[in-house]
Amino acid sequence: xxxxxxxxxxxxxxxxxxxLLLDLVLRVWLxxxxxxxxxxxxxxxxxxxAGHVSPQQxxxxxxxxxDKTRLTLLEAVWGAALVVGWTLLGxxxxxxxxxxxxxxxxxxxxxxxxxxxxxxxxxxxLPLAWWRTFRLEAAHGFNRxxxxxxxxxxxxxxxxxxxLGLPLAALVLWLYDTAGALWWLWAWAAWMGFNTxxxxxxxRWIAPWFNRFEPLTDADLRARVEALLGRCGLRxxxxxxxxxxxxxxxxxxxxxxxxxxxxxxxxxxxxxxxGPDEVEAVLAHELGHAHHRHVLRRLVWLALASGVAxxxxxxxxxxxxxxxxxxxxxxxxxxxGALALLAFGLVAxxxxxxxxxxxxxxxxxxxxxxxxxxxxHASAGALAQALLTLVRDNASTLTPDPWYVRFFYTxxxxxxxxxxxxxxxxxxxx
Numbered sequence: 001x002x003x004x005x006x007x008x009x010x011x012x013x014x015x016x017x018x019x020l021l022l023d024l025v026l027r028v029w030l031x032x033x034x035x036x037x038x039x040x041x042x043x044x045x046x047x048x049x050a051g052h053v054s055p056q057q058x059x060x061x062x063x064x065x066x067d068k069t070r071l072t073l074l075e076a077v078w079g080a081a082l083v084v085g086w087t088l089l090g091x092x093x094x095x096x097x098x099x100x101x102x103x104x105x106x107x108x109x110x111x112x113x114x115x116x117x118x119x120x121x122x123x124x125x126l127p128l129a130w131w132r133t134f135r136l137e138a139a140h141g142f143n144r145x146x147x148x149x150x151x152x153x154x155x156x157x158x159x160x161x162x163x164l165g166l167p168l169a170a171l172v173l174w175l176y177d178t179a180g181a182l183w184w185l186w187a188w189a190a191w192m193g194f195n196t197x198x199x200x201x202x203x204r205w206i207a208p209w210f211n212r213f214e215p216l217t218d219a220d221l222r223a224r225v226e227a228l229l230g231r232c233g234l235r236x237x238x239x240x241x242x243x244x245x246x247x248x249x250x251x252x253x254x255x256x257x258x259x260x261x262x263x264x265x266x267x268x269x270x271x272x273x274x275g276p277d278e279v280e281a282v283l284a285h286e287l288g289h290a291h292h293r294h295v296l297r298r299l300v301w302l303a304l305a306s307g308v309a310x311x312x313x314x315x316x317x318x319x320x321x322x323x324x325x326x327x328x329x330x331x332x333x334x335x336x337g338a339l340a341l342l343a344f345g346l347v348a349x350x351x352x353x354x355x356x357x358x359x360x361x362x363x364x365x366x367x368x369x370x371x372x373x374x375x376x377h378a379s380a381g382a383l384a385q386a387l388l389t390l391v392r393d394n395a396s397t398l399t400p401d402p403w404y405v406r407f408f409y410t411x412x413x414x415x416x417x418x419x420x421x422x423x424x425x426x427x428x429x430x
Contacts, residue, residue, distance in 0.1 A: 031069050038401070185314075244267035368420055
């Protein structure tokens with residue numbers, strides 16, 4: 001007797017469940033390894049850092065890392081539960097039906113479905129976001145944000161997201177309905193145009209809505225910066241100081257935009273903690289990212305990855321089993337663009353953990369490259385001292401689990417960066 005063939009949508013359901021469980025189990029394993037490894041080494045400062053990090057500071061970093069990882073583990077479990085709720089438990093299908101009953105079919109209903117999905121998702125994730133800021137970060141002395149500021153930031157983020165995202169969603173959904181079988185190719189062109197425009201617009205028009213950016217005014221430091229830019233042969237739209245201290249005690253720096261919109265941003269907390277030589281070295285590191293065109297390279301990778309993803313979506317959107325297997329009932333008139341986008345958006349991230357080691361390795365390679373650039377154009381010793389200060393003051397663990405590093409560390413651990421720079425922690429000033 002032959003076994004009856006398993007319907008395609010049932011097979012897809014089981015494949016989806018397997019992918020979801022694989023992603024969650026892998027994450028739980030990695031987070032658990034990180035917590036065990038950090039806890040096991042919390043009582044002893046690594047010998048290379050003994051002259052720079054005290055046992056109390058090392059223990060504080062371990063406690064902070066453990067608390068962060070526990071919360072990240074909870075977020076992973078909650079995120080998996082939300083995916084199940086949206087798919088197999090019928091959340092996305094129910095939301096679609098409710099909006100169809102109120103609005104009827106059409107582009108407006110499709111855009112409303114996308115907007116409602118993200119609004120509900122943001123609300124469901126709000127409690128853990130609140131806990132991260134006002135419990136975890138506050139407990140370890142990093143949070144400086146008031147509840148009012150947090151709510152205002154959230155409202156601003158929602159406004160920016162809606163102002164940018166909904167028109168893009170409307171364009172993609174219109175293309176889905178009108179551009180034929182190759183709609184995904186036109187959607188890819190729109191997506192890449194959107195990302196390119198965002199890189200140009202974000203530094204000048206969006207970021208200042210959330211933070212205050214002022215040109216670097218310290219005369220001595222500005223002279224150093226101008227000399228550094230001259231040595232590097234680079235131009236930028238300016239070096240700015242951001243009021244990061246209004247929200248957090250963490251210190252950082254970054255390079256954003258490209259072309260005429262390229263900016264280097266230093267947190268005010270960074271300037272409070274580092275001396276001029278160290279700030280110059282950190283700035284040289286950020287200029288290294290610009291020199292090696294890391295932002296542009298990531299834009300190219302984004303273009304390739306999004307092109308492949310949209311091509312896959314273009315095919316899946318025509319398969320009924322794709323919808324039914326995820327607990328969604330597609331429309332018979334074929335206007336399922338929003339359902340396809342959202343269902344694919346719930347499934348696609350499950351591949352993220354699998355490709356995470358590659359993406360993290362590429363990011364760490366860029367950091368090493370920027371470090372080498374900084375060592376050539378500034379001082380390797382000053383960069384090493386800056387790294388040590390930031391690791392200590394940001395309570396970054398000195399003993400991460402190696403497998404956790406492979407999957408999730410976009411920046412190399414401090415010991416590895418110092419080794420590549422040829423500077424030992426014991427040789428830096430305490």
